[in-house]
Amino acid sequence: MAKSPVQFRLNGSDRATFVDPGDNLLVTLRRGLNEFGPKYGCGQGACGVCTVLIDGEPHLSCLTLAVACEGRHVETVSGMADGPNLHPLQNAFMDNFAAQCGFCTPGMLMAARALLERNPNPTREEVIEGIAGNICRCTGYEPIITAILAAAGNRGQRQA
Amino acid sequence: MARHKGRGMASINYPIGMNLGGDPSQALIHSNPDGKFTVALSAIDLGQGMKQVTRQVAAETLGVPVEDVYVDTADSDTGPHDMGSFASRGTHRMGNAVIAAAREARGVLLEAAAEELEVNAADLVTDGRGNIHVRGAPSRSITVRATAQAAQFKQGKTIAGRGIFLIPLSAVDAETGEMNPNTAFAHACLVADVEVDDETGEVALLGITSSYELGRALNPKMVEQQLVGGAWMGQSHALYETPEPYYPNPEHGPRDFNEYLMPGPGDIAPYSVTILERPAPDGPFGGKGPGEMCANPVLPAVANAVFNAVGVRVDELPITPEKVLRGLRANGGAKPQARRGN
Numbered sequence: 463m464a465k466s467p468v469q470f471r472l473n474g475s476d477r478a479t480f481v482d483p484g485d486n487l488l489v490t491l492r493r494g495l496n497e498f499g500p501k502y503g504c505g506q507g508a509c510g511v512c513t514v515l516i517d518g519e520p521h522l523s524c525l526t527l528a529v530a531c532e533g534r535h536v537e538t539v540s541g542m543a544d545g546p547n548l549h550p551l552q553n554a555f556m557d558n559f560a561a562q563c564g565f566c567t568p569g570m571l572m573a574a575r576a577l578l579e580r581n582p583n584p585t586r587e588e589v590i591e592g593i594a595g596n597i598c599r600c601t602g603y604e605p606i607i608t609a610i611l612a613a614a615g616n617r618g619q620r621q622a
Numbered sequence: 623m624a625r626h627k628g629r630g631m632a633s634i635n636y637p638i639g640m641n642l643g644g645d646p647s648q649a650l651i652h653s654n655p656d657g658k659f660t661v662a663l664s665a666i667d668l669g670q671g672m673k674q675v676t677r678q679v680a681a682e683t684l685g686v687p688v689e690d691v692y693v694d695t696a697d698s699d700t701g702p703h704d705m706g707s708f709a710s711r712g713t714h715r716m717g718n719a720v721i722a723a724a725r726e727a728r729g730v731l732l733e734a735a736a737e738e739l740e741v742n743a744a745d746l747v748t749d750g751r752g753n754i755h756v757r758g759a760p761s762r763s764i765t766v767r768a769t770a771q772a773a774q775f776k777q778g779k780t781i782a783g784r785g786i787f788l789i790p791l792s793a794v795d796a797e798t799g800e801m802n803p804n805t806a807f808a809h810a811c812l813v814a815d816v817e818v819d820d821e822t823g824e825v826a827l828l829g830i831t832s833s834y835e836l837g838r839a840l841n842p843k844m845v846e847q848q849l850v851g852g853a854w855m856g857q858s859h860a861l862y863e864t865p866e867p868y869y870p871n872p873e874h875g876p877r878d879f880n881e882y883l884m885p886g887p888g889d890i891a892p893y894s895v896t897i898l899e900r901p902a903p904d905g906p907f908g909g910k911g912p913g914e915m916c917a918n919p920v921l922p923a924v925a926n927a928v929f930n931a932v933g934v935r936v937d938e939l940p941i942t943p944e945k946v947l948r949g950l951r952a953n954g955g956a957k958p959q960a961r962r963g964n
Binding site for chain 1: 668669670671843844846847848850851852853854855878879880884886887888890893
């Protein structure tokens with residue numbers, strides 16, 4: 463089957479590769495572009511570890527066709543930090559012990575980032591809804607919820 | 623039709639480690655020429671914090687800053703032997719092995735420093751900030767870094783240590799059947815509050831209150847983290863997840879996360895935990911470790927709470943609405959039990 467070229471921005475850089483028409487974005491990122499931020503969990507949209515932002519909206523990259531990303535901006539956890547400066551959410555995850563094995567963390571961070579970008583001051587219930595599509599096996603969710611609320615509380619200060 | 627509240631309790635004596643053919647762990651420590659130390663272990667950190675705890679144990683024993691210790695658990699082919707990260711044995715077994723290795727390495731470190739300072743090694747102490755000095759005379763000092771460089775480039779010495787911690791095989795007594803596979807027990811008591819809907823059979827976990835005694839909490843935040851996460855897993859085993867819902871019949875088993883149920887972030891219950899520290903005599907700095915007991919007592923406590931709420935004794939996990947409804951029907955309706963406390 464003929465490969466199709468696809469070009470999109472990945473964490474601020476223009477990237478291009480060849481894909482099969484049915485390739486999903488997750489496989490394209492991991493195998494084609496060596497971008498291992500998004501993880502492969504269930505492969506059917508039920509666990510959330512492959513969550514990325516496409517033009518600022520959270521998407522499950524395992525259910526997204528790579529060719530549908532032509533010309534769009536894909537953001538992964540690898541692009542969250544600004545050089546040596548971690549994103550406020552990453553700092554909050556560290557400070558609140560919101561990771562143990564770390565496998566869910568890339569997807570959790572992207573889901574949380576999408577939430578805070580559309581709702582900078584979420585309630586606890588809104589945080590729970592924002593990460594409801596992401597499974598965590600280790601933390602019991604409470605430290606993750608606490609971290610996201612803490613990051614929301616700190617955003618004003620850090621930007622000032 | 624009503625919702626009934628119930629409260630259940632469970633206590634646990636939890637053995638740390640196991641004993642099949644003996645239970646050994648090894649550790650190797652060496653210094654690099656920059657005065658930093660590498661600890662090699664073959665047990666791995668699954669996220670529970672073993673690397674951090676063994677790093678603290680190594681730094682404390684060596685007498686150097688924790689930042690100057692790196693724990694490498696990369697490769698069981700090339701590392702020292704270990705039984706593995708399971709049976710809640712990490713803190714206790716690897717911690718003790720690391721202490722043994724760090725003591726030997728510290729002995730060589732102080733001898734190398736003594737040669738540089740031209741004093742007796744027995745008179746030297748460490749300040750935990752990267753310096754070694756003569757006891758009572760802080761000005762007679764040398765840095766760990768300078769000592770490591772002298773050992774490497776002048777004295778031709780390796781600052782290194784070997785450690786093993788072995789719980790030997792406990793054979794079964796042929797006459798009595800008695801054996802003692804365990805050296806350290808951790809303890810906990812946990813109370814679960816639930817609400818059972820006698821129309822749908824659904825059980826809602828309202829809250830968990832617990833106290834844990836697990837020796838000294840070597841890293842209190844990580845202990846708390848494990849206990850909170852483990853309670854979620856206990857809740858999941860008690861009320862949601864199972865690979866074989868109609869065991870031994872393999873049909874109707876879940877095939878994916880849409881059928882293998884787990885509580886999501888909206889299903890978690892408020893959790894209050896109190897940690898009691900009673901340092902264990904044979905634990906590394908008194909630590910026993912939380913491990914699997916974070917999850918275990920949640921299951922019987924929830925089962926007892928369901929019985930307390932509606933009088934249904936479910937003895938197969940998970941406690942699904944179907945099992946509760948079958949129990950209610952067999953009993954002729956909800957039979958709330960007496961409740962102690964408030």
